[in-house]
Amino acid sequence: MSKILELREKRAKAWEAAKAFLDAKRTQEGFVSAEDAAIYDKMEADVVNLGKEIERLERQAAIDAELSKATSTPITNQPNAEKSGEIKKGRATDEYKQAFWNSMRNKMSYEVQNALSIGTDSEGGYLVPDEYEKKLVQALEDEVFFRNLATVIKTSSGDRKIPIVTSKGEAAWIDEGGQFPESDDSFGQTSISAYKLATMIKVSDELLNDSVFNIEQYISREFGRRIGTKEEEAFFIGDGSGKPTGIFHTTGGAETGVTTTGTAITFDDVMDLYYSLRAPYRNKAVWLLNDSTVKAIRKLKDGNGNYIWQPSVRDGDPDRILNRPYRTSIYVPEIAAGKRVMAFGDYSYYWIADRQGRSFKRLNELYATTGQVGFLASERVDGKLILSEAVKTLDIKAAGK
Numbered sequence: 001m002s003k004i005l006e007l008r009e010k011r012a013k014a015w016e017a018a019k020a021f022l023d024a025k026r027t028q029e030g031f032v033s034a035e036d037a038a039i040y041d042k043m044e045a046d047v048v049n050l051g052k053e054i055e056r057l058e059r060q061a062a063i064d065a066e067l068s069k070a071t072s073t074p075i076t077n078q079p080n081a082e083k084s085g086e087i088k089k090g091r092a093t094d095e096y097k098q099a100f101w102n103s104m105r106n107k108m109s110y111e112v113q114n115a116l117s118i119g120t121d122s123e124g125g126y127l128v129p130d131e132y133e134k135k136l137v138q139a140l141e142d143e144v145f146f147r148n149l150a151t152v153i154k155t156s157s158g159d160r161k162i163p164i165v166t167s168k169g170e171a172a173w174i175d176e177g178g179q180f181p182e183s184d185d186s187f188g189q190t191s192i193s194a195y196k197l198a199t200m201i202k203v204s205d206e207l208l209n210d211s212v213f214n215i216e217q218y219i220s221r222e223f224g225r226r227i228g229t230k231e232e233e234a235f236f237i238g239d240g241s242g243k244p245t246g247i248f249h250t251t252g253g254a255e256t257g258v259t260t261t262g263t264a265i266t267f268d269d270v271m272d273l274y275y276s277l278r279a280p281y282r283n284k285a286v287w288l289l290n291d292s293t294v295k296a297i298r299k300l301k302d303g304n305g306n307y308i309w310q311p312s313v314r315d316g317d318p319d320r321i322l323n324r325p326y327r328t329s330i331y332v333p334e335i336a337a338g339k340r341v342m343a344f345g346d347y348s349y350y351w352i353a354d355r356q357g358r359s360f361k362r363l364n365e366l367y368a369t370t371g372q373v374g375f376l377a378s379e380r381v382d383g384k385l386i387l388s389e390a391v392k393t394l395d396i397k398a399a400g401k
Helices: 002-025 034-067 094-104 110-119 130-143 205-209 215-237 267-276 291-298
Strands: 151-155 160-167 186-192 195-204 255-260 286-289 324-328 340-345 350-355 359-363 372-385 391-396
Touching: 002 034, 130 215, 186 372, 195 205, 195 215, 205 372, 215 372, 255 267, 267 340, 267 391, 286 291, 291 324
Parallel strands: 151 350, 255 391, 286 324
Antiparallel strands: 160 186, 195 372, 286 340, 340 391, 350 372, 359 372
16 A cells, blocks of 8 residues: 555656646747647656556555455354354245256256246246346446446336425515415426346357356356446436436436537636536535546646646545546547536436346357357346436537537
């Protein structure tokens, strides 16, 4: 950790030196010579490279911490004694888990088929064991950072109605003995559906029959990567047609906080977006933007000549814009006319509904000629911003408007 902190301090000093150099070399007209610009670009690249090295060391520290954990737990009860606690049922039983993976390896028998009957999917596959479903969810959370910002709920049916407050009552001043005014909250509701997201994973017969090959780990990794990529895209720019409604979609997404013209963001635009969000939501607010937008913001200054971008020097503390953390995604639109290019808000008001039961189905014949077995993996999920005022966006007007 001391090495990481040392690099963070070094990065901060390098960034301050780069800013000071640029300020010193800028002429009264605001121009910089080509030679000085090249020097500054190298200084900026050094800052970026230090950031990448910090990320590598943090990942290395996380892996070391995981490998240093105990690989076994001591036996505290008598051999063959029943474990106290809740009795496992349904897809949580060891019997179902063993039968499920036997079926995936094509080791079918009457006993296996009977054990799997409790988890038969309506489309011919089998619902994954409860324990393994938790691994799939963890794989998705590792791939889709937005799941950690949003509110994730589990549903057992397709549609779910969610009550929301559309307007709130208020108090009023009254005279002594006066009548109390009626002022009730108004309630509405929104619904969350369950859209199907699927992928097909192919594995060779040789690997599948190799007892050393960890099929559970391989499928969970591929499931998380493929499903997670499409989830992130939908949670940000989905149009709600057969998929979740994204934060940046104009219908059902966030409210517009600031509208600007041209294709350049100013400090005033960022400040206006910050204060367009009501104070209660700013306490947990996070910026969402594209990497290219981050690059543009790094060069912005406030009215006092201070850079908005402030690299963090504290271990574990993310870099911030206006003292609030930010996250980037390739699916957030880049700066261009007619696009919503930044979002700022409390994303806990974006609800992700996971329908319980992710399903796998084995395809034995389709790829038999190539010596492969296909696995169909699917989930049902929806996402929607429940309270639009909790998130604001920076919109750029379309050309000619």
